[in-house]
Amino acid sequence: MSLLLENIKESHPYLYSAFSSVEQGQLHLDHICELDQYWSVLKKPVRKVIFPAADLPAEANIVGDYDLIYAGGTLSFLHAGVMSGKYGHNVLVVDRHEPAKSTRDWNISRNELLNLSATGLFTENEIDSVIGRRYRGGWVAFYKPDGSQKKLFMENVLDCAVDADRLLGMAKEKVLATPGSKVLAGTSFVCCYQFSDHIIVKVSDRSGSVFYYKTRVLVDVMGILSPIAMQLNEGVPQTHVCPTVGTTSSGFDDVDFDTGEILVSTGPADTASGRGRQLIWEGFPASGSQYITYLFFYDEVDSPNDKSLLGLFETYFRILPDYKKPGKDFVIHRPVYGIIPAYFHDGFNRTREIADDHIILFGDAASLGSPLTFCGFGSMVRNLPHLTADLDRAIRENSLSKANLEKISAYEPNVASMANLMKYMCYNSATDEPNFVNDLMNEVMIVLDDLPPRYRQAMFRDEMKIEELMSIMLRVAWRYPRVLRATFEKLGFPGSIGFVKNLAGWAFSLLR
Numbered sequence: 001m002s003l004l005l006e007n008i009k010e011s012h013p014y015l016y017s018a019f020s021s022v023e024q025g026q027l028h029l030d031h032i033c034e035l036d037q038y039w040s041v042l043k044k045p046v047r048k049v050i051f052p053a054a055d056l057p058a059e060a061n062i063v064g065d066y067d068l069i070y071a072g073g074t075l076s077f078l079h080a081g082v083m084s085g086k087y088g089h090n091v092l093v094v095d096r097h098e099p100a101k102s103t104r105d106w107n108i109s110r111n112e113l114l115n116l117s118a119t120g121l122f123t124e125n126e127i128d129s130v131i132g133r134r135y136r137g138g139w140v141a142f143y144k145p146d147g148s149q150k151k152l153f154m155e156n157v158l159d160c161a162v163d164a165d166r167l168l169g170m171a172k173e174k175v176l177a178t179p180g181s182k183v184l185a186g187t188s189f190v191c192c193y194q195f196s197d198h199i200i201v202k203v204s205d206r207s208g209s210v211f212y213y214k215t216r217v218l219v220d221v222m223g224i225l226s227p228i229a230m231q232l233n234e235g236v237p238q239t240h241v242c243p244t245v246g247t248t249s250s251g252f253d254d255v256d257f258d259t260g261e262i263l264v265s266t267g268p269a270d271t272a273s274g275r276g277r278q279l280i281w282e283g284f285p286a287s288g289s290q291y292i293t294y295l296f297f298y299d300e301v302d303s304p305n306d307k308s309l310l311g312l313f314e315t316y317f318r319i320l321p322d323y324k325k326p327g328k329d330f331v332i333h334r335p336v337y338g339i340i341p342a343y344f345h346d347g348f349n350r351t352r353e354i355a356d357d358h359i360i361l362f363g364d365a366a367s368l369g370s371p372l373t374f375c376g377f378g379s380m381v382r383n384l385p386h387l388t389a390d391l392d393r394a395i396r397e398n399s400l401s402k403a404n405l406e407k408i409s410a411y412e413p414n415v416a417s418m419a420n421l422m423k424y425m426c427y428n429s430a431t432d433e434p435n436f437v438n439d440l441m442n443e444v445m446i447v448l449d450d451l452p453p454r455y456r457q458a459m460f461r462d463e464m465k466i467e468e469l470m471s472i473m474l475r476v477a478w479r480y481p482r483v484l485r486a487t488f489e490k491l492g493f494p495g496s497i498g499f500v501k502n503l504a505g506w507a508f509s510l511l512r
C-alpha cells in the first residue's frame with residue numbers, strides 16, 4: 001500500500017518539504033509506511049506462517065538446498081558471514097528489499113566492535129574502515145525548567161559512528177565468497193513447512209513468482225515485522241517499543257564534532273495527544289561534516305499514543321531547530337528510522353519465544369536487546385561469538401529441535417533487568433507530572449556522577465553488574481522517594497514482581 005509524497009503535503013507539511021529534497025524521498029516514505037504497518041498488524045488475527053510438513057503443496061518444486069536460510073538481510077550478514085566463512089556452511093540470505101542496506105547507522109565503542117574480529121569475520125583494519133568518526137566522549141542531560149540539569153560526561157561509550165551499510169556490505173562479500181552461498185534481493189519470506197529433519201521455505205520474488213528451498217535451519221532475522229515472531233508469541237512479539245526517527249545531515253550551526261550527545265531532552269513531556277510522550281534527542285558526529293540526530297520516545301506497545309514513524313518524523317522536522325539549528329547550508333543526506341523493540345520477560349529467565357523446530361530467531365525478530373542505549377546491533381556484536389559457535393555445533397550434532405535451538409540466544413539476564421528501567425521512561429499523563437521522566441532521570445545522572453566512571457560506562461554499555469544496579473537504585477530512591485510511588489504506578493503489582501523475578505534470575509545466573 002503506497003502513500004505518495006504528494007498526498008502528505010497537507011497532513012505532514014514538514015515531512016513533505018524535507019523528503020521532497022531528499023534523494024529517494026519516495027522510497028523512504030514507502031519504507032516508513034511499511035514499518036508503520038506493524039501497528040495495524042498487531043490488531044489483526046495472527047497470520048499463520050509455520051505449517052506442518054503435510055501441508056506442503058504436492059506441486060512444490062524444491063529449487064535449492066542450504067545448511068541455513070536467513071530470512072532478512074541486515075544484521076543477518078554478521079551471523080551468516082561467520083557461519084559461511086568460518087564454519088563452512090552454505091547459506092542463502094533473502095531480503096524483500098536490497099540486502100545489506102540498513103535504514104539506520106550505529107554507534108558503539110571500538111573495543112566492543114573488536115568482537116567482530118574475535119569471530120574471525122573481519123580483521124582489525126577492516127573494522128577500523130567502517131568507523132566513520134571516533135570522538136572523545138559523550139554526555140547525557142535531562143531537561144530542568146530552571147536549567148539545573150546535571151550534564152553527565154562519559155568516555156568509551158558509543159563513541160564510534162559506524163557506517164552500517166559499509167559494514168554489512170563487507171559481511172555480504174564474505175558470504176558471497178563462500179562456495180555455494182547466495183544472496184537474493186527482492187525476495188520475501190512467505191511461509192515454511194516443518195519436516196522432522198529439515199524445513200522447506202517458501203519465498204516470492206518481486207513479480208510474485210514463488211520458489212521453495214530446503215534447509216536445516218531457517219534463521220528469522222526479519223526485524224520487528226517478523227511474522228514468525230508474531231506467530232510464536234501469539235500476537236504479542238513486543239511489550240514495549242521505541243519509535244525512532246532522524247537524519248544524517250550537514251550544515252548545522254552549532255554542533256560539536258568531538259562529543260556525542262547520548263541522551264538529551266529539551267522540554268517536558270509532549271501532552272498534546274494520547275497519554276503523552278517524553279521526547280528524547282540523540283546527536284552524534286558522523287564522517288566528514290555529517291551529523292546524526294535522532295528523536296525518539298519509549299512507550300507501551302498498546303498505549304493509545306500515536307506511535308507511527310510518519311507522525312514522529314513530522315514532529316522531528318518541526319522541532320529540530322529547538323535542538324540543533326539548521327544553518328544556510330543545511331543538507332539532509334539521508335533519513336534514518338525504525339521501531340526499536342523491547343520485551344518484558346515476566347519470569348526468572350527468558351519468557352519470549354525465540355525458536356521452534358529447525359527455526360531460530362536473531363536480531364530484532366528475537367527482541368532480546370535493551371532499548372535503553374544499546375539495542376539490537378550492540379546485542380548482536382556482543383553475542384556473535386557464541387551465537388555462531390553454538391549454532392554450528394547444533395547443526396553438526398543435528399540437535400535442531402526447539403528445545404535445543406532456544407538455548408542459543410542473545411538473552412542476557414542483566415540486559416533483561418535493565419530493560420525494566422525503560423518503563424519509568426514511558427510517560428503517562430494520568431499519573432505523571434509533565435517533567436516526571438526528566439526529574440527522575442536527572443536524579444539518576446546525579447547519582448551516577450557521584451560514583452566512579454565505571455558505573456556510568458557499564459550502564460550505557462549494557463554491562464551492569466547486579467550490585468552496581470542495586471547501589472544506583474537505592475541511591476536514587478534515597479534522593480528521590482517519588483520513584484517508589486512511580487514504581488507501583490508504572491510497573492503495577494505484576495510488573496513490580498516481574499522486575500524482582502528478573503533480578504533474582506540475574507542473581508541466580510551468576511551462581512550457575
Ligand SMILES: Cc1cc2nc3c(=O)[nH]c(=O)nc-3n(C[C@H](O)[C@H](O)[C@H](O)COP(=O)(O)OP(=O)(O)OC[C@H]3O[C@@H](n4cnc5c(N)ncnc54)[C@H](O)[C@@H]3O)c2cc1C
Nearest residue numbers: 072074075096107188189222223338363364375376377378
Ligand atoms: C534510528 C536507529 C538507530 C539505531 N542505532 C543503534 C545503535 O547505535 N546501536 C545499536 O545497538 N542499535 C541501534 N539501533 C537498533 C538496530 O538498528 C536494530 O536492532 C537492528 O537494525 C536490527 O537488525 P535486524 O536485522 O534484526 O532487523 P532490521 O534491521 O529491521 O532488518 C530486517 C530485514 O528483514 C527484511 N524483511 C522483513 N520482512 C521480510 C520478509 N517477509 N522477507 C524477507 N525479508 C524481510 C527487511 O527488509 C530488513 O532488511 C538503531 C535503530 C534505529 C531505528
